[in-house]
Amino acid sequence: MTSQFLWVIFPYLCIAVFIVGHIFRYRHDQFGWTAKSSEFIEKKQLMIGSLLFHIGIFPVILGHVAGLGIPKEWTRAMGVSDHMYHIGAVWGGGFFGVVTLVGMIILTSRRFTNSNVRHLSSASDLIVNSFLLFIVFIGVYSSLITNTTTPGFDYRSTISIWFRSLLIFQPQAEFMASVPIAFKLHILTGFLIFAMWPFTRLVHVWSVPLNYVGRSYILYRKDKRD
Template sequence: MSQAAYTFFFSIYPYICLAVFLLGSLFRFDRDQYTWKSDSSQLLRAGQLRWGSNLFHVGILFLLFGHTVGLLTPHALYESMISAQQKQMLAILSGGIAGSLCFVGLTLLLHRRLFDPRIRLTSRRTDIAILAILWVQLVLGLVTLPFSYADRETAGTMLSLANWAQHIVTLRPDASMLSGVEWPFKIHLVLGMTIFLLFPFTRLVHVWSGFGTVSYAFRPYQLVRARRLNLPRGHTRSQHRI
């Protein structure tokens, strides 16, 4: 990879993906609310979906939370409780388990999309494409585990990735921080950012709705009042159906 391409993908591309992710989601919610859904195919075939969907969602939610906390938490905040080497081993074990569950679930979901004739006919190209991209991303994530295990004594890879992500968030991009990182991590990063870029144009937007349901816990109660009926004299309520 040339130096210009390297700088673009790890210093500029993250901000492009983040801007499209946020503004694109807002624009779609404003203009195409009827497409803001997961397009469930449960009515066509429920058995394989039940296992695939549950395993996929449990795994992907854990991975998203783990990646967010692991990359964006400064080393100084946890070094008094856990060393970088211990944190890397914890990430390898927990990420490996969650990634394996997610991989099995996503493989089931992709299989039913590709090989069930009825579901294939009702699926958009973007549905299959995003599942395939997520599948490749999961494979890349699992491929990085042996590299992380080999680096467990120094935890240099984990610290480099975390420093790079924290510099991106604080608007101080520095692609040179990834110079010593192995190639699977770099491809994993680029594809992960690309998923955020594609997010607003796929069924993945329904993820926002999941976070939105938290607001229901703080909404006021809905008041429902009984409607009064002005019945003619001599008639009872049982004689009139509402």
């Protein structure tokens, strides 16, 4: 019963809250979507942390999409052996994961230790930052440590199959039975942040202008006094 709740009911519940929550907030709080900017309070840490986070997070997201969505039979058919894929996933994903983690550490430290930034932050801001930091940390730990210290474990033969079974509404919770605890924590907290998303400043992601997509840099206002 616990397995069914964690790997079937909980994921679907989180996604349902994600969708319904966004619809509700859009209908009743459109003007609250834009996040309060703390750029004018402190810029240096914001610029460095945000830049590192964005440099790392996009390859990490693409890696998750490929690892969870593409069966190993497909990559083999393209001439990519399981060993080659594993090396690329562990070290390539690990590198960009570390870059993302450093960015999140800087951003989270800034929000908690800078008194002015913290004063501007709501309780949900602090919770979201802490959750994101943990999710990124446990993801990096899973990639670099758990993957290399758990012989015989292959997330594409367990987590990926389970995830794709959710997408086609034929959930197979049994594939998560042998998954190491670090991966399980990463997955569960990942779904939880999706459930929290509509009720936090994370919704401002959907308000970013389309012309920002594809930029390899982030613009920051420059104070004339600098």
